Amino acid sequence: MTAAPDIAVVVIGRNEGARLIASLASLQGVVSRIVYVDSGSTDNSLQAARDAGAQVVELDLSVPFTAARARNAGFAALDPVPEFVQFIDGDCMVEPDWIDAGAEALMQHEEIGIVTGWRSEIHPDASVYNALADVEWHRPAGDIDACGGDMMVRASVFEKVSGFNPHVIAAEDDEFCIRVRKAHWRVHRLPVRMTLHDADMMRFGQWWQRAVRAGHGFAQVGALHPEHFLRARQRVWVYGAILPLLAVVAMSVSAWFLLPVLGLYVVSYLRTARSLMASGLAPRKAVHHSVFLSLSKFPNLIGLLTYHWRVMRHTDMAIIEYK
Template identity: 55%
Template sequence: MSVDVVLIGRNEGQKLVRSLASVAPQARRMVYVDSGSTDQSVANAEQAGATVVRLDMSVPFTAARARNEGFAALMAQDDPPDVVQFLDGDCIMADGWLDEAEARLRSEDDLALVTGQQREMRRDASVFNQMFDVEWSRPAGQILTCPGNMMVRVSAFEEVGGFNPTVIAAEDDEFCTRLRKAGWRLLRIAEPMAGHDANMMRFSQWWKRAERTGHGFAQVGHLHPDYFVRERQRGWVYGLMMPIVAVFGTLSSPAVPVLVLGLYFLSYWKTTKGLIAEGLPVQEARAHAVYLTLSKFPNVIGMIRYHWRRLNNAQMRIIEYK
């Protein structure tokens, strides 16, 4: 065992216990970074043999900051690693993942990171869990970005300065973008990496996460104007411009809001067809398309929130949905 693992979490309960248990037999060393949990997360991590880092909660916490501090704790050891696996505390690591990923990462000197196949463990518990599963399901091969569960070469991490701790959402996209701009390659392999337990059962949770996603679109797009271009355009058009046109258009003709509704239906129909083409069952595709169409509204709220914070030099505080 030669790979160290950084786990991050906040009030994950038994999910963290299971996550630690899946990592312990595979890792050389575990560091758990806690973002102000009020449950037994810290005690559970210590009992599992992890080194615990408690974030200073007087400073707004982010997943990016937590990963950076976990990485720093590893590098402060007498025998620091040259490869680090990051894992969210609501994920179960697949057996044999560390060995598979490490072998691939070390086989190609220009690889900065390797990620694998991640699936939702309770996929059919809710439509929102199903949407997570679709989000995770991506083909193997060279990639532009990936979610935060990844194995990273220490030299690449240090070259780009790690994660940006001020980015509250899509911090993994932002990190990957800087790696690629520095000339590194990123790879997803076909091997199972982790099972994720979203446990998203309420519309309010989905809405808040979609707000946070929009904040990420705007913030990462501001840092890297060539990234999230279409996502930002869709947010502004479907989440803001079209509702404005519908409201003020009624002053000139009642046909205007009907036309706008027709455009929303067209977007829904195209999304449904695309999901079916990707292999999703018809009923699931229709349900997912409803939420993907609606998501432009919370997305644009998150985008507006980011720009308000930026223009007012306000702190970038995380938008919690759990």
């Protein structure tokens, strides 16, 4: 009989409040070790984590916060180092059967370095922004290029690739997965429910800021790994910058010259809607969601430009928060 693997969980958060309490509650009786890493919370997060029996790590306030830095700190606090580490965000609850499912996959397939599953929004109908996030989480199962921050990782693999890059402020999970794959390990998604996420996005401004952060991630991770997010960056430049500039030029000549530019936006919108319907989304929702996905190229562009401005100015890559 194969011995049960040693599994620890690293939870990261900042002012998650009730979401953190629910996250930690979902882990009770599932794993023996929980580390909570706090990035300067001003609510009751620290006490809530201690009350739940978690080991608490408080990040140094003098160093810029990043999710990557927090996850590395959580891993460093694990003594002794377990066989597998489950990383989750403090606004997520772990599904009851996930830990066993993820561990079984890693035990049966020694070539898998990271295993993940499906994340779902806990309140997808609370707002269109939550619904957008729910659609974003559902991706095909099997071997994948990258996954989100909810993942189970072999501790030996984590150590071999030196963990997360603490300077990457968005899409740090993508960047980590890329290096794991380049070290010849598989990144695999199981077709099972893994976590419930509480995005709590109720305002347009929150969605916009999240899209700005995504654009920053496209640029920063793309600078480290040019092949990754290439199509995403190209779409942002075309639909967020080039076509608007062409529209301004066209208007200065004749309003009729504006029609081809608008036509390209319409084609892109229709292509996005068809893609969403092909993935199983109801037509009405697909048509609605496509508006925001098309619009997202503009905040994405702001994120791209923010990254390049920071590089030019040699300033810190400060986190971009949306809630």
